Amino acid sequence: MDAIIEAAARILEEQGHGGFTTNAVAELAGVSIGTLYQYFPDKDALLGALIARETAGLVEGAEAACMLATGQQALDALVRAAVRHQVRRPRLARLLDFEEARLPLDAGTQVVRSRFVAILAEILARPDFPEQSDIAAATGDVASIMRGMIDAAGERGEQGQDALVARVRRAVLGYLSMPAGSCP
Amino acid sequence: MDAIIEAAARILEEQGHGGFTTNAVAELAGVSIGTLYQYFPDKDALLGALIARETAGLVEGAEAACMLATGQQALDALVRAAVRHQVRRPRLARLLDFEEARLPLDAGTQVVRSRFVAILAEILARPDFPEQSDIAAATGDVASIMRGMIDAAGERGEQGQDALVARVRRAVLGYLSMPAGSCP
Amino acid sequence: MDAIIEAAARILEEQGHGGFTTNAVAELAGVSIGTLYQYFPDKDALLGALIARETAGLVEGAEAACMLATGQQALDALVRAAVRHQVRRPRLARLLDFEEARLPLDAGTQVVRSRFVAILAEILARPDFPEQSDIAAATGDVASIMRGMIDAAGERGEQGQDALVARVRRAVLGYLSMPAGSCP
Amino acid sequence: MDAIIEAAARILEEQGHGGFTTNAVAELAGVSIGTLYQYFPDKDALLGALIARETAGLVEGAEAACMLATGQQALDALVRAAVRHQVRRPRLARLLDFEEARLPLDAGTQVVRSRFVAILAEILARPDFPEQSDIAAATGDVASIMRGMIDAAGERGEQGQDALVARVRRAVLGYLSMPAGSCP
DNA sequence: CATGAATGAGGGTTCATTCAT
DNA sequence: GATGAATGAACCCTCATTCAT
Numbered sequence: 001m002d003a004i005i006e007a008a009a010r011i012l013e014e015q016g017h018g019g020f021t022t023n024a025v026a027e028l029a030g031v032s033i034g035t036l037y038q039y040f041p042d043k044d045a046l047l048g049a050l051i052a053r054e055t056a057g058l059v060e061g062a063e064a065a066c067m068l069a070t071g072q073q074a075l076d077a078l079v080r081a082a083v084r085h086q087v088r089r090p091r092l093a094r095l096l097d098f099e100e101a102r103l104p105l106d107a108g109t110q111v112v113r114s115r116f117v118a119i120l121a122e123i124l125a126r127p128d129f130p131e132q133s134d135i136a137a138a139t140g141d142v143a144s145i146m147r148g149m150i151d152a153a154g155e156r157g158e159q160g161q162d163a164l165v166a167r168v169r170r171a172v173l174g175y176l177s178m179p180a181g182s183c184p
Numbered sequence: 185m186d187a188i189i190e191a192a193a194r195i196l197e198e199q200g201h202g203g204f205t206t207n208a209v210a211e212l213a214g215v216s217i218g219t220l221y222q223y224f225p226d227k228d229a230l231l232g233a234l235i236a237r238e239t240a241g242l243v244e245g246a247e248a249a250c251m252l253a254t255g256q257q258a259l260d261a262l263v264r265a266a267v268r269h270q271v272r273r274p275r276l277a278r279l280l281d282f283e284e285a286r287l288p289l290d291a292g293t294q295v296v297r298s299r300f301v302a303i304l305a306e307i308l309a310r311p312d313f314p315e316q317s318d319i320a321a322a323t324g325d326v327a328s329i330m331r332g333m334i335d336a337a338g339e340r341g342e343q344g345q346d347a348l349v350a351r352v353r354r355a356v357l358g359y360l361s362m363p364a365g366s367c368p
Numbered sequence: 369m370d371a372i373i374e375a376a377a378r379i380l381e382e383q384g385h386g387g388f389t390t391n392a393v394a395e396l397a398g399v400s401i402g403t404l405y406q407y408f409p410d411k412d413a414l415l416g417a418l419i420a421r422e423t424a425g426l427v428e429g430a431e432a433a434c435m436l437a438t439g440q441q442a443l444d445a446l447v448r449a450a451v452r453h454q455v456r457r458p459r460l461a462r463l464l465d466f467e468e469a470r471l472p473l474d475a476g477t478q479v480v481r482s483r484f485v486a487i488l489a490e491i492l493a494r495p496d497f498p499e500q501s502d503i504a505a506a507t508g509d510v511a512s513i514m515r516g517m518i519d520a521a522g523e524r525g526e527q528g529q530d531a532l533v534a535r536v537r538r539a540v541l542g543y544l545s546m547p548a549g550s551c552p
Numbered sequence: 553m554d555a556i557i558e559a560a561a562r563i564l565e566e567q568g569h570g571g572f573t574t575n576a577v578a579e580l581a582g583v584s585i586g587t588l589y590q591y592f593p594d595k596d597a598l599l600g601a602l603i604a605r606e607t608a609g610l611v612e613g614a615e616a617a618c619m620l621a622t623g624q625q626a627l628d629a630l631v632r633a634a635v636r637h638q639v640r641r642p643r644l645a646r647l648l649d650f651e652e653a654r655l656p657l658d659a660g661t662q663v664v665r666s667r668f669v670a671i672l673a674e675i676l677a678r679p680d681f682p683e684q685s686d687i688a689a690a691t692g693d694v695a696s697i698m699r700g701m702i703d704a705a706g707e708r709g710e711q712g713q714d715a716l717v718a719r720v721r722r723a724v725l726g727y728l729s730m731p732a733g734s735c736p
Numbered sequence: 737c738a739t740g741a742a743t744g745a746g747g748g749t750t751c752a753t754t755c756a757t
Numbered sequence: 758g759a760t761g762a763a764t765g766a767a768c769c770c771t772c773a774t775t776c777a778t
């Protein structure tokens with residue numbers, strides 16, 4: 001039931017973990033608690049489904065970005081997708097981010113998440129970016145940078161997307177164009 | 185009682201939020217639940233004390249970094265301090281980071297946190313770094329980048345400090361040396 | 369659930385405040401503690417419901433008394449109702465009386481209580497009683513006299529109703545027929 | 553320790569049963585909790601001592617009243633003593649009244665309390681009062697009337713003593729002068 | 737004698753989950 | 758399928774009481 005997942009999302013972003021109870025979700029969704037348990041075996045399954053739904057949107061954007069011709073364009077679209085995703089529901093995104101680390105991630109979500117990283121890796125390997133000696137590490141770092149900056153913006157309640165997109169791109173490009181292993 | 189705070193730290197990093205109950209903390213600390221409540225008026229106060237303790241170490245390192253002559257040296261020391269802090273107890277650091285956002289942060293902790301940012305701002309303003317048009321934004325971004333990368337490393341269970349330090353420095357320097365506002 | 373309220377009544381009269389715990393009430397009622405809290409948001413709400421239930425019976429009797437033709441008859445019925453109410457469960461009545469003073473009496477119960485006083489005022493104003501210079505004070509005093517005598521009888525464990533009724537009537541009539549303000 | 557008893561009194565009248573904890577009493581008295589327990593074996597003992605202290609003042613007044621020549625004078629003084637006692641610390645008096653019923657009254661307090669009734673009985677037997685067919689019952693009733701009216705005044709927060717004294721005397725004299733056993 | 741840190745049974749309350757209807 | 762009353766383990770926290778110093 002989509003209504004249940006959406007109710008879970010709303011409760012989570014409006015009340016935080018404190019108010020996130022199965023009963024509250026069921027009530028907001030307009031179904032009985034029994035019905036909720038018919039669709040989701042337990043609370044974590046509901047959370048997992050919510051995470052999957054949210055992550056899916058992000059991956060869709062990433063896949064679209066991947067279609068673009070140049071690396072610059074693709075990266076730009078990817079950053080934009082990530083920012084848009086976060087700006088839409090910042091608190092929810094942050095909370096789910098945190099939950100993801102705690103959950104015994106079911107296979108489905110795992111795949112979705114690594115799909116994003118795979119796409120990012122493909123983009124960073126494009127010829128219009130400086131070649132990276134360790135592409136896997138670079139990919140991980142870029143992902144971390146994006147996540148760190150975007151989460152922080154959400155936490156601060158930043159509103160506009162464009163400024164944030166510009167700054168994230170600056171960070172990513174700066175990282176990529178900086179030679180690895182410069183002296184200590 | 186330091187034993188109680190340390191027990192709280194251990195419970196949190198070993199069992200996560202789920203296992204973090206006042207009774208569990210008291211038991212691990214080897215005191216009765218009543219004793220715990222004689223030192224901390226409620227659960228959040230205990231959490232606050234733990235956050236303060238952990239954050240304090242980090243700020244100390246930052247303050248030492250601030251003493252160094254050049255910006256490069258100071259930044260290097262700062263990154264190193266942050267990495268060391270995180271690598272020591274990665275899970276704990278991440279969980280506390282999250283709690284900090286939720287707590288009605290008492291003044292003391294607030295100060296500690298903003299102190300770190302203030303130090304970072306001072307370092308970034310040094311003459312051996314490229315001048316930033318918006319120093320506040322740059323400071324925030326650099327902090328986010330550091331946090332994002334270091335948290336991710338902790339999440340992945342990365343062990344060695346040096347590689348991580350090098351990569352974080354690369355990201356920060358890359359960001360700083362990239363001119364802001366390059367078009368797409 | 370009536371069973372819960374009745375269990376509360378029994379616990380209260382058999383064990384006093386000391387034994388009046390939500391767990392004890394639930395157990396005696398034969399329901400789980402969770403069920404109790406589904407019907408009453410907290411302990412005070414349960415107490416309030418019990419007070420309302422007990423007071424209701426008394427007011428009913430008072431209202432019936434009010435229908436009677438003469439003041440003498442009405443007063444007699446009123447006293448009888450109050451005595452009957454108290455004699456039925458003396459300890460419970462006394463304890464609830466006390467709690468009533470402590471509770472942030474919800475509107476419903478407030479009304480019930482003042483209703484009794486209003487009825488008493490109406491009865492005392494009947495023409496077959498001596499006219500009172502300050503009817504409000506007289507009403508309050510008569511109510512206090514009744515309550516004092518009836519509570520004391522309950523405390524002593526007095527059993528029969530008739531003797532007590534006769535004595536209360538004597539006190540009330542004595543008060544009413546005594547001119548106010550006779551000097552010493 | 554008188555300071556402890558007085559602290560108990562103050563806590564009780566200012567915070568009610570809810571705040572009446574041995575720790576609070578000790579703190580207000582300016583002694584340690586250990587000291588409190590050196591003087592009073594347990595909480596009820598402290599309460600008992602407080603009751604004894606308060607009741608004692610009342611009995612003293614009653615004994616003084618008993619010395620007066622006529623019944624009228626003695627009764628007047630007795631009522632006045634009771635009212636004064638209550639008006640001084642109304643909430644405390646009411647709470648202690650209630651506790652008295654619950655406590656396994658130690659012999660000392662028992663004696664004090666029945667002493668008051670004995671004095672009242674003696675006064676009511678004076679020749680300037682109408683003769684009572686059942687002097688024991690009359691004594692109990694008069695005591696109950698006094699207590700009911702005076703407690704109610706305290707509950708209402710009534711301030712002046714004189715009006716209350718006049719009304720109580722009216723009630724008592726009215727009761728005494730009313731022939732027992734008038735028709736139903 | 738005074739102290740006060742320590743104790744821990746027990747109290748009020750929540751909430752994930754079940755199951756008879 | 759849907760319902761929602763019922764469950765009870767577990768949580769946070771209090772407070773009367775003890776006892777080593």
